[in-house]
Every structure is written in C-alpha cells, then in structure tokens.
Amino acid sequence: MLSGIAWSAPEDYNFSEESKLYTKIADIKLNTTRGEVMLSDLYVKSPVILTLIFTRCVGICSPFLNSLSEDMDNLNAKENYKVLVISFDPLDEVSDMERMAKRYEREDDPQWVFAVTDNIAELNESIGFYPVWDSTRQQYDHDALLVGINENGYIVRKLTGIRGPDALMGVIREINNEFVLSYPLPRENMIFSCFTYDPATGKKKPSLGLLILVLPGILTLLMIALLSLKKQQQSVGNG
Amino acid sequence: MITRSLKRITSVWIITVLVLFVTAIIFGITMRFNQGKDLTMSPVGFYSLMTTHGITMIGIWAAAGLVAVNYLLGRYVKVSVSLNVFAFVTTVIGVLMIWATTFIGKYHAGWTFLYPLPLQVAWAKWATPVFLFGLGILGAGWLIWSVGMLLQILSKYSLKQAFAWQHFSKNPAVETPPLVLISTVSLIGIIVSLLTAVILLVLYFLEYFSGGNFTNDPLLMKNLTYFFGHTIANESLYLGLAAVYELMPESSGRPRFKTTWYVALAWNCTLVFILTAFFHHLYMDFVQPVGFQMIGQLASYFASLPAAAVTAFSVIALVYRGRIRWSLTNTLFFIGIMGWLIGGIGAVIDATVSNNMILHNTLWVPAHFHTYNAMGNVLFCLAFFNWVAHEFAGTQASVKSFRLTTVLLLIGGFGFVLMFYLGGAYSMPRRFSVYPQEFTHAAILASLGAWFATVYLVAIVLIFANIIKKCLKVFSPSFSS
Structure with a gap:
C-alpha cells in the first residue's frame, strides 16, 4: 500500500x-x-x-x-x-x-x-x-x-x-456533494476500539472497547452480589 | 419510617423541581417560537437553550422519580435522609455549573454531549470541562443515593425477594410490594447507567487532558452515551411507575396492587430488555455490528411489552366499572399511563429499522419522548407531588377544583406533542433552530406547538400553586409529623 x-x-x-x-x-x-x-x-x-x-x-x-x-x-x-x-x-x-x-x-x-x-x-x-x-x-x-x-x-x-x-x-x-458514510481509521492512540481488524485473516475480533461497554453491567452485578453475600453472612452471624 | 426530616427534604426537592420545570418549559416554548419565526434568536442562543432545556428536563425528572421512590420506600424500609440531602446538594451544584456553561460560556453541544462535539470547542474554553465536571457531580450524587436506596432494600429483603422471585411459586411466604420490586429493577438500571456515565466522562477527560496523545473511538463513545442516556431516561419513567403502583389504588379508594407471578416476571424481563434497547439509537451507524442492531430492535419490542401490558391491564382493571374517587392525583396517574403508552407506541414505531430509515432525527423523535415524558413521567411525579403535598397539609383533594387544570393539561399537552408528530410525519428534521423554506409547514407547526405548550404551562402553574402552599407547611414550627 x-x-x-x-x-x-x-x-x-x-x-x-x-x-x-x-x-x-x-x-x-x-x-x-x-x-x-x-x-x-x-x-x-x-x-x-x-x-x-x-x-x-x-x-x-x-x-x-x-x-x-x-x-x-x-x-x-x-x-x-x-x-x-x-x-x-x-x-x-x-x-x-x-x-x-x-x-x-x-x-x-x-x-x-x-x-x-x-x-x-x-x-x-x-x-x-x-x-x-x-x-x-x-x-x-x-x-x-x-x-x-x-x-x-x-x-x-x-x-x-x-x-x-x-x-x-x-x-x-x-x-459531487452526495452524503457518503465514512468512519475514522483506527489510529495508534485509539486504544479502546470495540473491534480490531486482522488484515492477515480479514476477520474482526472483539477488543477492549467492548469490555468497557459491558463494564457498568459487570460492576453493578458484582456490587449486588457483594451486598447480597454480606447480608447472608450477617444473617448467619445473627442466627 | 417517614420522618419529619424526610418530609422536609422531600418538600425542598418538590419546590426545586417545580421551579426548574416551569423555567425549562419557558425555554422550550421560546425555542418553538423561534422555530415558528415569532421571535428571533441567534443559532448559538438557540442551541445553548436547547442544551439547558434537555439536560434540565432529563435531570429533574430522574431526580423527581428518585425523590418519590425514596419517600415511598420509607413505608417498607428505613431510608437515609442524609443521602437524600447529599444528593440534593450535589444536584444544586451540578445544575449551577451546567447552567453557567450554557448561559455564560455559551456551551451548546446538546444534552447528549455526543462525541466529539464537546471537544470541538465553539464556546468559552472553560465551558467544556465545567460542563463535564457538572455532569460528573450530578451523576456521583445520584449514584451514591441510588446505591444507598438499593442497600436499604437489600437490608430488609433478600436479593430473591427484592426481585420477587418467590412469587413464581405458589403461596409465597413473603410478599414483595410492587413498589419494592419496581424500585429494585429501576435502581439497578439507574446504577448501571450512572456507572456508564462515569466511564464516559473519564474517557472524555482522558482525551481532553491528553494533549492529542489519546483519542477515543467514536463508536464506543456513542454506544456509551446512549447506554447512559437512553437507560436513565427510561428508568426515570419506571421510578414514576413505581409511584403509580403504590399510590393509584390508594388514592382511588381501591385495594392496593399485589405482586403476582406475572407482575414479577414482567418487571424482571424489563430489567434485561431496557439495558439492551439503547442499540436502536445506532441504526444509522453502519460500522455497528449487525447483531447489535438486531438486539436493539428486538429489545425495544420486548422492553415495551411486559411492563406496559401488565401496568395497562392493572390500571384498566382498577378503573373499569369500579367506583373511583377521582382526584387530581389519580387523574394525573391515569392520563400519565395514557401518555406513556401513546409515547411508547411512537417509540416502538421509530425503533423499527425500516421506519427509522425515514423517521431518524426527524421531529418524530421529540414527539414520542415528549409524549412519554411531559404526558407520562412528569404526570406520574406531579401526581406523587400532589398526593404528598396533601399528606403534608393533612387535607383531602377536592373533586371539582382540578377539572380546569385537567382540561388545560390535556389540550395543551397532547396539542403540543401532536405538532411534533405531524412534523415528524412530514420528515421535518429535529434540532433545527430555523427551518429552511422547503419545509413549508414547519414554522406554523412550531408556532402552534409553542401556543399549546403555553396552555400546558398554565396547567402546570395551577398545579404548582396548589402544591407549593402545602409543601411549605412542613417548615412551619407547628407542623407535626
């Protein structure tokens, strides 16, 4: 190229x-x-x-x-x-x-x-x-x-x-003033893309960006699990 | 337990929300009159006002839902007044910072602050970081408050009980009140959306302060923006619905709603679907994987069905051939359910890919979200405000006095959104400060919309006047809790 x-x-x-x-x-x-x-x-x-x-x-x-x-x-x-x-x-x-x-x-x-x-x-x-x-x-x-x-x-x-x-x-x-879709190409300083493209295989792979997208859900689940576990331990302690 | 201090802080919230609401309606009317060419604003003035209007409306009705749920949860669990006060203080600071950026700094990137707009500085340089910090302070306050409320629910109910899973078996030993179930589902959604906002703001600041060494991926930023924005807007509505389940039967003199297996199932499904429906905001993003677009469409259908069907069924069952003691409270709840369902149908129409190709970014979008907000969630919260104000004053709502208010609200509210729907149906674009001549009917529809909104404003002012006097009573030394 x-x-x-x-x-x-x-x-x-x-x-x-x-x-x-x-x-x-x-x-x-x-x-x-x-x-x-x-x-x-x-x-x-x-x-x-x-x-x-x-x-x-x-x-x-x-x-x-x-x-x-x-x-x-x-x-x-x-x-x-x-x-x-x-x-x-x-x-x-x-x-x-x-x-x-x-x-x-x-x-x-x-x-x-x-x-x-x-x-x-x-x-x-x-x-x-x-x-x-x-x-x-x-x-x-x-x-x-x-x-x-x-x-x-x-x-x-x-x-x-x-x-x-x-x-x-x-x-x-x-x-000719027609609207054509475009998207910035990945750059070295763009580290949180959702997918990476492998030119050797021609395939897209999930990347760090996707992890960031699901992170709020994971953090909330962890928090609820932690609160629930703590409450269970308290119940056992009291019982 | 509902203490005097809880009543006082609730009262402060109600007055603050209503003052901001009336102000933000005036902003909205001003914008529609500008689009109708009845007055002339500069484009920067218009977009600054649009940003202020959007962020204020989304913010105050999310806060109002939290206020209502926080107050009503006091019937079932111990609630923290300190966290409530903390959230109020952070909200005031956040709102002041954001308003300063739009009115003094002329920041005008829209309430969605879609990447990379906030970084393309076309306003005072300080406005971008202050706007983002202001949002951060608001978000942090509400996040801590929401986690606190969830903690309080889980301190009395186990996780299974909070989700009402015991109702899937016969004769459950413990009944989860609908308020607790819906609050749990909505608070979890709000926590997820606010955590998303935190991540989004961190990414903005990383780029802002990196001096060009770090660039965000626009696709990720747009996904995060709508994960936050769509989710918080919808969960706010569900907080309002929690108040409907708790108060509508009570204010109508009917037995209260009970949690059944299908109510539990509907709200558990809603939690999952509402967190994945935001993908429908990215139909036009051709680089978004097709799988996500399919999830967006399916989740939009499924998110709207369970909660809406169960709620509509419950409310119709309550009202149909029943002896209802109509008051402003249950009238607002009833109209609110209608507005929510009509707006919801408008939303599902737009969330269908083939329709979105035509309706995307047309006035159909503000049409449907104003319907389920101005004629849905706002009315749920106003109904709660009215109910709680009467509780503070120790009075009962008079049956006749609200008829004029109701008529004004119906004509003004539905007339206002109808002008948006007509504009959308004619493919008129949204977010135009002034319409090009090619849209021959756009200005007249905008102008009519502004007049209908003015009628709606009169109704709101009447409700406000009725509520505020009663709310102020909690500060009287003779007030007894």
Whole structure:
C-alpha cells in the first residue's frame, strides 16, 4: 500500500485520512500537458480527484495509476469530475507527464489532466502530503494518495493506498456533494476500539472497547452480589 | 419510617423541581417560537437553550422519580435522609455549573454531549470541562443515593425477594410490594447507567487532558452515551411507575396492587430488555455490528411489552366499572399511563429499522419522548407531588377544583406533542433552530406547538400553586409529623 513508511518520515508524518479534511486546497498554478491553468480553474468547472506521483518512481506510482485508470474505466461513472495527476518531483517536466499520459492512453482524454507545478511545497502542505527523499535508493517514500476536491476547492475525502472501485466511487459521489458514510481509521492512540481488524485473516475480533461497554453491567452485578453475600453472612452471624 | 426530616427534604426537592420545570418549559416554548419565526434568536442562543432545556428536563425528572421512590420506600424500609440531602446538594451544584456553561460560556453541544462535539470547542474554553465536571457531580450524587436506596432494600429483603422471585411459586411466604420490586429493577438500571456515565466522562477527560496523545473511538463513545442516556431516561419513567403502583389504588379508594407471578416476571424481563434497547439509537451507524442492531430492535419490542401490558391491564382493571374517587392525583396517574403508552407506541414505531430509515432525527423523535415524558413521567411525579403535598397539609383533594387544570393539561399537552408528530410525519428534521423554506409547514407547526405548550404551562402553574402552599407547611414550627 505504501512505498515508504514511518521509519524515515518526519515526526508529523501520519497516515490519517482525516488530516486537512474540509480545508481548502492551495490554489496554485499548474503547467499541464494542455497549457497553464490555475487549480481553481479546474475545480470550479467540475470537482477533481487529485493524485500525486513522480515519473521516476519504481514503487507504488505505476500500479497505483494502473489501478486508478482501470477502475475509472470499469466504473464508467456518470458523475461530473476530472482526474488530475500532478508530479511532486521538481525534476519532472511537462514532457515527462506527456509520456506518462500516453503510457496510460489518457493523452486525449479530456477527463484526465497531467501536470507539474513550481509550487509543489505549498500544494503538499495544503493536503497534508509529505514525501521523504531516500538518497540511498534515489527514490521518494510517499503515500499512494487520492484527494477528492469539491467545486469550492475543499478537500472532502482522502484515500490512501490502492482501495478498489467501491472506495473510489465513494470519492466521486462525495465530491459531487452526495452524503457518503465514512468512519475514522483506527489510529495508534485509539486504544479502546470495540473491534480490531486482522488484515492477515480479514476477520474482526472483539477488543477492549467492548469490555468497557459491558463494564457498568459487570460492576453493578458484582456490587449486588457483594451486598447480597454480606447480608447472608450477617444473617448467619445473627442466627 | 417517614420522618419529619424526610418530609422536609422531600418538600425542598418538590419546590426545586417545580421551579426548574416551569423555567425549562419557558425555554422550550421560546425555542418553538423561534422555530415558528415569532421571535428571533441567534443559532448559538438557540442551541445553548436547547442544551439547558434537555439536560434540565432529563435531570429533574430522574431526580423527581428518585425523590418519590425514596419517600415511598420509607413505608417498607428505613431510608437515609442524609443521602437524600447529599444528593440534593450535589444536584444544586451540578445544575449551577451546567447552567453557567450554557448561559455564560455559551456551551451548546446538546444534552447528549455526543462525541466529539464537546471537544470541538465553539464556546468559552472553560465551558467544556465545567460542563463535564457538572455532569460528573450530578451523576456521583445520584449514584451514591441510588446505591444507598438499593442497600436499604437489600437490608430488609433478600436479593430473591427484592426481585420477587418467590412469587413464581405458589403461596409465597413473603410478599414483595410492587413498589419494592419496581424500585429494585429501576435502581439497578439507574446504577448501571450512572456507572456508564462515569466511564464516559473519564474517557472524555482522558482525551481532553491528553494533549492529542489519546483519542477515543467514536463508536464506543456513542454506544456509551446512549447506554447512559437512553437507560436513565427510561428508568426515570419506571421510578414514576413505581409511584403509580403504590399510590393509584390508594388514592382511588381501591385495594392496593399485589405482586403476582406475572407482575414479577414482567418487571424482571424489563430489567434485561431496557439495558439492551439503547442499540436502536445506532441504526444509522453502519460500522455497528449487525447483531447489535438486531438486539436493539428486538429489545425495544420486548422492553415495551411486559411492563406496559401488565401496568395497562392493572390500571384498566382498577378503573373499569369500579367506583373511583377521582382526584387530581389519580387523574394525573391515569392520563400519565395514557401518555406513556401513546409515547411508547411512537417509540416502538421509530425503533423499527425500516421506519427509522425515514423517521431518524426527524421531529418524530421529540414527539414520542415528549409524549412519554411531559404526558407520562412528569404526570406520574406531579401526581406523587400532589398526593404528598396533601399528606403534608393533612387535607383531602377536592373533586371539582382540578377539572380546569385537567382540561388545560390535556389540550395543551397532547396539542403540543401532536405538532411534533405531524412534523415528524412530514420528515421535518429535529434540532433545527430555523427551518429552511422547503419545509413549508414547519414554522406554523412550531408556532402552534409553542401556543399549546403555553396552555400546558398554565396547567402546570395551577398545579404548582396548589402544591407549593402545602409543601411549605412542613417548615412551619407547628407542623407535626
């Protein structure tokens, strides 16, 4: 799911899909394969699904874009949206993005936009995306990230990792102002969840939270049992 | 034994509850007039008032039920006046703290303080911890008081007798009075709900003071919130029913209700079902396991059946073709039973998953809970207040004087909740300070609701005036216990 993980990440690195939600994305200038535009020029016309990649990536970027492209074809969603692919690598140029568009046969697809920008730091900060350069591998450690932006420029949904067509459809509906159910992902500092999910087996297991839920009942039962026992002992003592 | 000091503290409770009740009704009427566009409040003002109204109403009628049961238990077991006074002091402190947060600090996260709202501070920063501390003080006082009452019951009755299990066999040697049985069941429920509140508050404080190092699971917090909130609201009603079983036959000049095997069975079942019915508040939480949703629906059906069926049967048997000496006390009990059953049916309709898809968070919700509270539990407690006030004054209720009050109460009360039901049936959302134009009839229904509530308020003030004079007599030096 991730080409890089926390050991090389800065302290504020996190995998939260909730960070920066409902905040406005930076309105930066983009150099697209079809010319220069402001990001706001895109999202005011149709909501945007943004993904950040770099063309020299030997990790997650290719399978991620493959999956995204296939899912988009399979979904054939009627909703109004554009897919914006931006390189976060300052070394990438428009020509690199053109080659990438051709590789995925999207160079003539008006729904897809491939771009680079001189303001990538500002964009990354506004969406909470923090790639880390690994000088040994000469690669970035980074999330495979999809960001749903509505027509007002607000980030309304984020997805990390390759998540399949259902989750993607959720993003498309959400950026088109449909109400889509969501729930925060478990975090390290959330220790009282009712269930834990084991990715190896795909099963949910009862967790500490459930124990907390039944605790008041257990405590009351114990208290009543104790009071009752005490009364019995007193009766025996008196008798 | 019912001592003079017990009468005095009961009297203080009654006056306090009634003053707060009248004030909270005025808050409610103000909110409905705002929704009806008859007056204009800021959204923050509206939600601060909504928070105050909700927490005050839930609090005072839970307390009123405890007061009634505490007083009436004095007929069967020794009751502690000190614990009663302690609970009163903690209640006053708690209420003052909570009102300070809503009126001065503008805290407005609703009485359910559903996670994570209290932590999303949109009011004075101090208001969140003070609100939670205020709740904690209230809860701690009532928890200690409830445990004390249960202890007093168990000091005379064995656990089996308190649950009336001996009535499952023929000719039981000891009879458990219905009051003792229902009080035991309700007090246990209240203790469970208050312990849940303690855990909930601890989890809130852990997150609040952790500086971001600890986060709660929203699903667990919502489960705990409704385990506490739903349970205490329902158990308060059962405390009121305990007073009905004890006083309705007596105030009607009929033989008192007796515990039979089916009464014992009904109330034992109620204990189990009421503790699991809260899951129906989480039907919309798609991450809640389906099994819990099924428990929620089944328990909602089963919780409403045994107690309601047995009580309705007993009351109808008492009233049907019987020579009843009608007074304000038994009239309030009788209307209260009607209100409880009507509200209960409204609740079961909403607790059915397929209906909840439509009615969830519409005005149907305040419709049903106002029915079984304002026209149910409140009337049970007012009936007790009226009965005990006459006992303090050594008078008998006059038969004619309550007719106007009853008519106002029926028109005002049922008219008020009808406007909510109509709003719910038209899918109008609850908790809107002002309705969007698309809800064309919402404002007029709100306005009518406010006027009906005003009629209800007049009835309450008449009852209040009648009760307060008699309650004050217990403080007279010449008062004899």
